[in-house]
Amino acid sequence: MGGRLINSAPRLLPLAALMTMLALAACGSTDGPGTATGDRDETRDMFVTGLNDIDAVYIDRINLGDVTVEGLKRLDAFDPAIGLRRNSTEVELDIDGQESVRFDAPSAYDATDWGELAARYVETAKLHSAKLALTPPEKIYEAVFDGMVSKLDGFSRYSSAADADENRASRDGFGGIGVKVAVADSRVRIISVMNYTPAQRAGLQTDDIILAIDGQDVAGLDQHQVVDKLRGPVDSRVELKLLKADTTVPTTILLSRAHVVPETVVYHPEGNVAYFHIYGFxxxxxxxxxxxxxxxxxxxxxxxxxxxxxxxxxxPGGLLDEAVAVSDVFMQKGRIVSTHGRHPDSHQYFEATAGDLADGRPIVVLVNGNSASASEIVAAALQDSGRAVVIGSNSYGKGTVQTVLRLPNSGELTLTWARFHAPSGYTLNKLGVLPSICTNGHSPSELMTELEHNELRAIPVAERNALKPTDTAEMDKLRKTCPQVKSEPATDVEMALDLIHKPLLYTRAVALGESPSPADAAEAAAVTQAP
Incomplete structure (x- = not known):
């Protein structure tokens, strides 16, 4: 299942025609050291595409001149002699204080013109700087885009082609055998074997040593090179020479690669309670x-x-669609989450469908200060719907959705394009999920006693739901009622198990986070979405 990141989506913008047009356009600069025509065309495509993406989908409308200039300033990392000055009508490229080149500044929100200016600026700077001319284009893209996104929020970012490829593998899977390895002292050790993979079926185990891949000795290879050799097209074959952990004689095995998606769910029984740890989405x-x-x-x-x-x-989160799907596993009906931003397509509503795989059994959700994004969607949906008790500390408060857009170099631009709202209407951004039972500073026995005597304070639902997304001062006050804990104390699990085994107290705990009526929730949503 694909989807948007909350911490990916296919390209949403109809830019294919624009990108074709840009590729056909000529660049006005003269060829010089390090300025091959192909590099110039790609540089122009990169900056025009990236700035058009920012203009179209970023959650707030932003001055593209400020964004571009902040990016171009980063070129001094390659050559301190390169300087930039800007006034209301011009952008000036300064070369070691001795000469300068001026560019007419476009209007603040003209993405294409600013992209073209950025490309001309970079290519002109290369003509005057031997250091910049020798810098690989990818390094320049990374520096300039890092500067650009620094003017956005902390969750928007640029990924190089290599990093983007790894990001896609993490989200969507890859052709491989299903092992994690560690490379040290010229040895490649298997540190984990994923379930339901070719490696598990072939009997590979933790601490097995890989000596060779497809006949090539692994000595001298780094982590990236080893991983690259283990991966390949689905159904292709890879030969491993192994030293099994329990033997001294190497063996050779042949495996067929399969589509492997990194594991995110681990299960084990706690008596008659089913415990699941979800590490990402x-x-x-x-x-x-x-x-x-x-x-x-x-x-x-x-x-x-x-x-x-x-x-x-x-x-830390992951795919929006997967957060919705995980919530839907346990919910029979009702709103799971809604998203709202500047782009028309960002206004979306996600509803539960009939069918509860937990068969109505009690559910306890554990959160801490590092539970973010997609995990907060799940916690808020199950809490608001009365389907679960949330215990732990205040969550991270990362309530924004990112969309991932592929760039002409096969890199990615990840942009924040919406905020998400809990079923009862409040925004989780900068607030997070307030647990039904705060375990920070309290022992399970103390909390169970207080719950038994109806002494635990309920979540101030009306106050929380009435907050506007910009009212960070009031959000901070609420967050201080249960300060974040970044660790994962075993006592949280102890409390969860105790609660599940005491149905009356579990029911009382559910009520501590009870959501308002649908009419009240709709009113709260209208309030929190107001500017």
């Missing part, structure tokens, strides 16, 4: 969770399971 997370729930029902017995623990602590 990639394209396989919801299917993995469903598979592990089926495993739990087989191992414990569907009729014997007393409840479920969903551990989202230190989960």
């Amino acid at each position: 990639n394209s396989d997370t919801s299917e993995s969770l469903e598979r592990e729930i089926s495993h739990a029902k087989s191992e414990i017995g569907a009729a014997n399971i007393t409840g479920y623990v969903l551990d989202l602590r230190s989960n």
